[in-house]
Amino acid sequence: MDTENSCANPCPISRSLSVAGDAWSILILRDAHAGLTRFDQFRKSMGIAPTMLTRRLATLTEEGLLEKRRYSEHPPREEYLLTDAGRDFLPVLFMIGEWGRKYRGGGKLTQFFDAETGTEIQAIAVDEVTGAKIGTRPMRVVVPDER
Amino acid sequence: MDTENSCANPCPISRSLSVAGDAWSILILRDAHAGLTRFDQFRKSMGIAPTMLTRRLATLTEEGLLEKRRYSEHPPREEYLLTDAGRDFLPVLFMIGEWGRKYRGGGKLTQFFDAETGTEIQAIAVDEVTGAKIGTRPMRVVVPDER
């Protein structure tokens, strides 16, 4: 795909996709939210080839979703931590997960519980302004003029 | 990526990604939600090569997010319509869009308005059970045993 001209494009979805629009990147973000920080943790968790992992971690770092932190000087060792932008990707992960839960739900699934109430989290998307569930009300799309 | 063993994997996110884990598929779903149904509409909207588009439409149809409908017998012509599963992908699209709006927001952006109230839609993800915004409260992850 053409991943360069992202900010010429008025669609916020394609802008996001030019940053994290492939499965490996999304899985890395998932694992980062699960607390993984190190190269080998990601590699073992996902079964990704090291060349791929190197490249994806570099891209996510350049794009500001992860940051590299040196956790050892001798030998030099880096770990990858979520930035605010990376943490704000969590809602995307949850909605992707909810779709999979609903439409590819056979067998055992990983579950997420609210630590306070103990209830299982059921993520939904709502319009913060009206409170309506996304997709339940008609909407109007406004595409800006060029230039 | 290895897109086959999806239902052996307990993670609902990777199951979803094995279905629609690439940028073209997501953009097709975006355009389908915007009302596009035909091959050439998708092609012109996204600038995608026809070989790619053929393959992606076929996959999304096989996976049950789109369905093919014949809208003309002579000449034979098909269009692609969202299924329920495809429509339920909308929250994913909105959350991806909200991330892009927040972190790649330079220049003009496409906007979405609630047709009833006229207000701009601000999509957020919440836990339907507790009402809490996703990411604001600690959570507990339960991975099922193998087998």
Add this chain to the structure above:
DNA sequence: TATTGTTCGTATCACTTTGATACTAACACT
């Protein structure tokens, strides 16, 4: 009737990406 246009693709092929495997650097530990 001949020409042009529309729609939904397939054929071809150069180019790029990927994935598997082996290997390296810089140490720590025994």
Add this chain to the structure above:
DNA sequence: AGTGTTAGTATCAAAGTGATACGAACAATA
């Protein structure tokens, strides 16, 4: 001295992608 750990890089075959040309089945127009 030998083994283990961590974070990668090197190599290379196989697969995927993208640009372009082309095709089939018609409709509309001249």
